[in-house]
Amino acid sequence: MSLLLTGISELTTNDPAHGDGHARRADPGDALLGIVRDAALVVADGEIAWVGSASEAPDADERRDLGGRAVIPGFVDSHTHLVFAGDRSAEFAARMTGTPYDGGGIAVSVAATRAASDDELRTLVAARVAEMRAQGTTTVEIKSGYGLTLDDELRSLRIARELTPHTTFLGAHVVPREYATDRAAYVDLVTGPMLDAVTADGATSLAASIDVFCEPHSAHAFDGDEARAILTAGRDAGLALRVHGNQLGHGPGVRLACELGARSVDHCTYLDDADVEALAAARGTTVATLLPGVEFSTRSPYPDARRLIDAGVDVALASDCNPGTCYSSSIPFAIALAVREMGMTPAEALHAATAVSGRSLGLDRRVAPGQPAELAVLDAPSHLHLAYRAGVPIVRALEL
Numbered sequence: 001m002s003l004l005l006t007g008i009s010e011l012t013t014n015d016p017a018h019g020d021g022h023a024r025r026a027d028p029g030d031a032l033l034g035i036v037r038d039a040a041l042v043v044a045d046g047e048i049a050w051v052g053s054a055s056e057a058p059d060a061d062e063r064r065d066l067g068g069r070a071v072i073p074g075f076v077d078s079h080t081h082l083v084f085a086g087d088r089s090a091e092f093a094a095r096m097t098g099t100p101y102d103g104g105g106i107a108v109s110v111a112a113t114r115a116a117s118d119d120e121l122r123t124l125v126a127a128r129v130a131e132m133r134a135q136g137t138t139t140v141e142i143k144s145g146y147g148l149t150l151d152d153e154l155r156s157l158r159i160a161r162e163l164t165p166h167t168t169f170l171g172a173h174v175v176p177r178e179y180a181t182d183r184a185a186y187v188d189l190v191t192g193p194m195l196d197a198v199t200a201d202g203a204t205s206l207a208a209s210i211d212v213f214c215e216p217h218s219a220h221a222f223d224g225d226e227a228r229a230i231l232t233a234g235r236d237a238g239l240a241l242r243v244h245g246n247q248l249g250h251g252p253g254v255r256l257a258c259e260l261g262a263r264s265v266d267h268c269t270y271l272d273d274a275d276v277e278a279l280a281a282a283r284g285t286t287v288a289t290l291l292p293g294v295e296f297s298t299r300s301p302y303p304d305a306r307r308l309i310d311a312g313v314d315v316a317l318a319s320d321c322n323p324g325t326c327y328s329s330s331i332p333f334a335i336a337l338a339v340r341e342m343g344m345t346p347a348e349a350l351h352a353a354t355a356v357s358g359r360s361l362g363l364d365r366r367v368a369p370g371q372p373a374e375l376a377v378l379d380a381p382s383h384l385h386l387a388y389r390a391g392v393p394i395v396r397a398l399e400l
């Protein structure tokens, strides 16, 4: 059964094959987005079958008129921590009255997550994924990291795996309290029994990637040597690498990620020139994923996206949805912050939250024949409204 979608005022394809030759360019990034105006799409068996101008659209079994709306690739949220229980709203309120964040509140979520039943956790995670879909996110990465025991990390990954193939083992989120006086024993647990169990049924059975919170500025996180040991063990076990780096201050995370060929290094808030050069040299391999919801929610300085893009770095945007530093699952919110506060153009921000974040998960997010029909639709005529109408719920996953 094929479906012809018409009434698309503006289609973002992320495909350089489109978007040339159109006179009306509000944003020089339109070429980046491969925009087709007055577009049509044919979808068959969950895949894109045809893309082009409405005037050239082929026939199909069914037709649907979208009434002059913009269609974009569904957002790829490549950095989330959705598997948790408990409520840390009081911590947010305290932070807004002057208590600084140092990573210690994670222990509160760890206690609540360990205490929750499988069904309670499953219900919480599914609700969060549904909330994201209602805001245009069609692909989500989910990390473990609030279990921090072998059984609780495995349970978190199993529940995440029911909702996405893009799961990440983050046993190295923080050093749990019971290991505070013997950090090396916890690193041994993560790189030994935990990693063995995660990869027991084949390298990517429960997790596609491994991640580490590399942050010497937090007493709870991992330093450069510990992070290297964790990432190297994960790589040797066949997992792709992701890194939390340079969030709270300058640190070794970014350069370690580039050196080890990580798919993504996330936060990138505090960078020196050598970090930026390393990221630019790693273009095509390592993406810098910016998470501006965190700086918003912790009242911290934003990363300098303009500096990174101008240096030739691949820049992605994601939510970092988590109970401590950013309990927002909204990619449109991240886009609005990136445009308003971080020097990105609207086109760069949309590209970062679809094509580049997708690439960091090994996905091709072009709207092109043969690609999965993972799309979002706006109650607006162009993608510019994502940042322009900040806070207004105008975008949702396109249900076919």
Ligand SMILES: [Zn+2]
Binding pocket: 079, 081, 244, 320, 322
């Ligand atoms: Zn994170």
